[in-house]
Amino acid sequence: MPRKVRIAGAKATAEAVKAANVDVICSYPIRPYTGTMIELARMVADGELDAEFVHGEGEHAQLSVVLGASAAGARVFTGTSGVGATYAFELYSPIAGEFHPVQCMIANRTLDPPGDFGSEHTDALSARDQGWLMGWAASPQEAYDNTLIYYRLGEDPRVMLPQFPCQDGYFISHISGEVELADSDQVEEFLPPFNPRNKLDPRQPVLMGPQCRADQGAAIELGRAEAMVRAREVIPSVIADFNRVFGRNYSPFLQEYMTEDADMVFFGQGAHTVPARLAAERLRKDGLKVGVVQLRFMRPFPTDEVAEALSRFKVVGVLEISNSFGAVYDSGPVTAEVLSALYYAPAQPKVLTFLGGLGGENIRLADYYEMARAMKAAADAERLKKRVFWLGFEPLHVA
Numbered sequence: 318m319p320r321k322v323r324i325a326g327a328k329a330t331a332e333a334v335k336a337a338n339v340d341v342i343c344s345y346p347i348r349p350y351t352g353t354m355i356e357l358a359r360m361v362a363d364g365e366l367d368a369e370f371v372h373g374e375g376e377h378a379q380l381s382v383v384l385g386a387s388a389a390g391a392r393v394f395t396g397t398s399g400v401g402a403t404y405a406f407e408l409y410s411p412i413a414g415e416f417h418p419v420q421c422m423i424a425n426r427t428l429d430p431p432g433d434f435g436s437e438h439t440d441a442l443s444a445r446d447q448g449w450l451m452g453w454a455a456s457p458q459e460a461y462d463n464t465l466i467y468y469r470l471g472e473d474p475r476v477m478l479p480q481f482p483c484q485d486g487y488f489i490s491h492i493s494g495e496v497e498l499a500d501s502d503q504v505e506e507f508l509p510p511f512n513p514r515n516k517l518d519p520r521q522p523v524l525m526g527p528q529c530r531a532d533q534g535a536a537i538e539l540g541r542a543e544a545m546v547r548a549r550e551v552i553p554s555v556i557a558d559f560n561r562v563f564g565r566n567y568s569p570f571l572q573e574y575m576t577e578d579a580d581m582v583f584f585g586q587g588a589h590t591v592p593a594r595l596a597a598e599r600l601r602k603d604g605l606k607v608g609v610v611q612l613r614f615m616r617p618f619p620t621d622e623v624a625e626a627l628s629r630f631k632v633v634g635v636l637e638i639s640n641s642f643g644a645v646y647d648s649g650p651v652t653a654e655v656l657s658a659l660y661y662a663p664a665q666p667k668v669l670t671f672l673g674g675l676g677g678e679n680i681r682l683a684d685y686y687e688m689a690r691a692m693k694a695a696a697d698a699e700r701l702k703k704r705v706f707w708l709g710f711e712p713l714h715v716a
Contacts, residue, residue, distance in 0.1 A: 318500055319497050319498060319499055319500050319503070319563075320497070320498050321495055321496065321497050321498075322495075322496055322498060323493050323494065323495055323496070324457060324493055324494075324496050325352070325457055325489075325490060325491050325492055325493045325494070326424070326454065326456075326457040326460035326484045326489035326490045326491070326492075326494075327349065327350065327351075327352030327353045327356070327424060327484075327490040327491065328352065328353070328356050328457075329457040329458070329460045329461040329496045330353045330396075330422055330460050330461065330464050330482075330484070331352075331353045331354075331356035331357045331360065332356075332461060332496070332498055333460075333461045333462075333464035333465055334353075334357060334366075334394050334464060335357070335360055335365060335366045336465065336498070336499055336501070336504045337392065337394075337464065337465060337468050337504065337508060338366075338367075338392070338504075339366075339368050339391075339392045339393060339394045340368055340369065340386065340391035340392050340393065340511075341368060341369045341371065341382070341383060341386035341391045341392075341393045341394075342354075342357055342361070342368050342369070342370045342371065342393070342394050342395065343370075343371045343372075343373050343378070343379045343380075343382040343383050343386075343393070343394075343395045344357070344358070344370070344371070344372050344373065344379065344395070344396075345372070345373045345374070345375055345376055345378070345379050345397070345401065347376075347397060347398045347399060347400070347401040348398060348426070348434055348486075349398055349424045349426060349434060349486040349487055349490045349491055350396045350397055350398040350401075350422060350423065350424035350486075350490065351398075352424075352490060352491065353396055353422060353424070353490075354396065357370065357394075358370055369386075375404060376397050376401040376402070376404040376405035377404055377405050377407065377408065379395045379397065379405060380395065380405045380408035380409070380412065380419070380421065381408060382395075383395045383419050383421075384408060384411065384412050384415075384417060384419060385517075387412075387417040387418065387419050388415070388417055388516060388517050388525055389516055389517045389518075390511070390512070390513055390516035390517070390518075391511070392468070392472075392510075392511040393419055393420065394420050394421075394422075395419070395420075395421050395422075396421055396422035396423065396424070397421065397422075397423060398423060398424045398425065398426045398440065398486060399425075399426040399427065399428055399429075399432070399440050399486075400428055400429055400432070400440070401440075402423055402440040402441060402443070402444065403428065403440065403443060405421075406443075406444065409444050409447040409448075409449060409479075410447050410448070411526060412449075412479045413447055413448030413449055413478060413479050413541055414448065414537055414538075414541055415525055415526050416477040416478065416540075416541075416544065417477075417479060418468075418471035418472045418476075418477055418478060418479055418480065418511075418513075419479040419480070420464070420467060420468060420471065420479065420480045420482065421449075421479065421480070421481055422464070422481070422482050422483070422484070423440060423441045423481050423482075423483045423484075424483075424484050424485075424486045424489075424490040425437060425438050425439075425440055425441060425483060425484070425485055425486045425587075426440065426486040426677065427439060427440075427675065427676050427677055428440055428443075431676045433676045433677035434486060434487060434677055435485075435486060435487060435488075435674065435676060435677015435678065436485030436486045436487060436488045436489075436587070436588060436589075436638065436674055436677060437638060437639060437674060437675050437676060437677060438453070438483070438485075438586075438587070438638045438639040439639045439640060441481055441483045442615070442639045442641075442650050444481065445615060445616055445650065448478060448479075448541040448542075448544070448545065449478065449479045449480060449481050449616065450467060450470060450471055450476075450478055450479070450480040450481065450548060450614070450616055450617070451480070451481040451483065451614070451615045451616040452481075452482065452483065452586070452612070452613050452614040452615055452616075453483045453484065453485070453586040453587035453588075453612075453613075453615070454482065454483070454484045454485075454489055454587065454588075455489075455572075455586075455587055455588055455590050455591055455611060456489065456494050456588075456591065457489060457492075457493065457494040457495075457496050458494060458495065458496045458497065459484075460482070460484045460489055460490075461496050461497075461498070462559070462563070462565065462567070463482040464482055465499075465504065465507065465508055465559070466555060466556070466559055467480035467482045468480070468508055468511075469507060469508050469555050469558075469559070470548060470551060470552060470555050472511050472513075473548075473551055473555070474514065475544075475547045475550075475551055476544055476547055476548045476551055477513070477544060478541075478544050478545065478548060483587070484587070484588075485587045485588035485589070485638075486677070487677075488587075488588035488589075489587070489588050497563075499563060503562050503563055506562050507558060507559060507562045507563070545616070545617045546617070548617050549617040549619065552569050552570065552614065552617075553569040556568070556569040557569075567613070568613070569613070569614075569619075569622075570612070570613055570614055570619035570622045570623075571610055571611065571612060571613065571619065571622055571623065571626050572590075572610070572611040572613060573608065573609070573610050573611075573626070574590075574594050574597065574608060574609040574610075574611070575594070575597050575598070575601070575607070575608040575609065576608035576609070576610065576626075576629075576630075577608075578606055579606050579607060579608030579630060580605075580606040580607075580630060580631045580632070580696060581605075581606070581607055581608075581630055581631055581632035581633070581634065581689070581692040581693065581696060582607065582608040582609060582610050582627070582630050582632075582633055582634070583596075583597070583607070583608075583609045583610070583634050583636055583685070583688070584609075584610045584612065584627065584633050584634065584635050584636065584651075584655065585611065585612065585635065585636030585637075585638065585651070586611060586612040586613075586615060586636075586638075586651070587638065589636050589638060589673070589674055589680055590609055590611040590636070592680065592682060592685065593609045593636065593685055594609050595682065596682055596685030596686060596689065597609055599682075599686075600685075600686065600689050605689050605690075605693055607689050607692075608630075610626060610627065610633075612651070615651075615654075618654050618658070620657075620658045621658075623654075623655065623658040623659075624658045624659055624661065624662040625662070627655065627658075627659060627662070627666055628659065628662040628663055628664040628665070628666060629664075630666050631666055631667065631696040632666055632667045632668075632669065632692040632693075632695050632696045633655065633666045633667070633668045633669070634669045634670075634671055634688050634689075634691075634692050635648075635649075635651055635652045635655055635668060635669065635670045635671065636651075636671055636673065636674075636680070637649035637651055637652055637670050637671060637672045637673070638651075638673065638674040638675070639651070639675075640672060640675065641653070646670065646704060646705050647705055648670040648672070648704075648705045649670065649672060652668070652670045652705070655668060656668060667695045667696065667701060667704075668704065669688075669691060669692060669695055669701075669704055669705070669706070669715065670704060670705040670706065671684075671688050671706055671708055671713075672705070672706065672707045672708060673707075673708035673709070678709070680708065684708050684709070687713055688708075688713065690713070691706070691713035691714075691715055694714075694715050694716060695715045695716070698715060698716035700716065701715050701716060702714075702715065702716055703715055
């Protein structure tokens with residue numbers, strides 16, 4: 318029977334990896350993801366999990382080990398944080414380009430400088446264009462569930478792509494929440510054994526990862542792009558099956574909260590959408606019709622769903638937990654995706670961007686109240702003089 322425990326996201330991920338019965342794990346320490354590897358090492362040492370546990374000499378080695386193991390037909394797991402995610406960068410494209418469904422969790426922290434241990438998303442989003450599935454958990458329960466969902470999606474024969482299931486460093490990885498752990502029958506029903514069509518086997522030799530001619534490169538890139546398109550098509554059925562087996566109520570791409578009559582919404586991903594919900598509840602008492610839309614997948618980005626959902630509101634406030642220096646409107650990657658999705662939308666809401674959580678800073682409830690007041694002012698204004706704001710560093714004057 319499923320059982321409920323109170324654990325943090327790092328341990329919840331380890332429990333899901335055990336439930337997925339992975340074959341090969343490769344570790345290298347960097348906070349805050351390290352808590353997951355500590356727990357997995359204990360499970361292997363205590364005989365709870367029958368897996369090969371390899372300690373790499375660095376993040377580049379981590380991804381190299383799981384690349385080879387996945388190519389040989391093993392279900393694999395690794396993880397990283399912050400500068401560790403950038404140190405392994407050379408491996409991301411080959412893993413995706415050769416269609417190895419490696420899973421690498423990222424417990425976010427800011428890059429150097431400032432190198433703080435908070436939840437800034439820049440480490441993961443730096444790799445958003447490498448052909449990996451990517452999205453954020455908003456709770457330890459979602460960290461557990463996403464681990465299983467991503468294995469099922471990435472190992473689908475129509476997809477065969479690696480995955481970055483992300484969780485905010487410390488806000489999810491180290492803060493406890495109630496998590497329902499599945500029983501083995503549920504996991505077996507939802508997640509079939511990994512059995513790739515092609516794998517390294519001396520009895521049936523295949524060639525993987527060769528250098529190619531210049532005229533072959535575009536075809537390889539196209540294959541990765543088509544796999545991502547198929548992933549977007551497969552996600553609804555995977556989420557529906559997960560909900561059926563585990564009794565959850567996830568939406569495939571966008572989780573909405575108090576949006577039925579909302580005039581304006583906070584839009585974001587990960588842990589910061591949770592206090593946004595509390596703020597929305599309290600702001601309702603002040604007469605502000607505020608809701609929250611949580612983005613569940615950054616890659617593949619749900620363009621049509623975002624356009625349809627956000628065009629219903631007067632104002633959208635993007636919670637930008639990353640930066641893309643010099644980007645459109647000097648904002649960030651989530652803003653760019655939202656604006657692009659809304660370009661062909663039937664209605665055009667006003668879009669504000671709030672850069673917060675950078676360097677691991679908290680976004681306080683008072684900040685959400687101030688953002689909501691700025692969105693209300695934007696709804697009432699004929700023209701906006703400013704659309705992008707750094708929380709805590711400037712007044713939120715839109716007109």
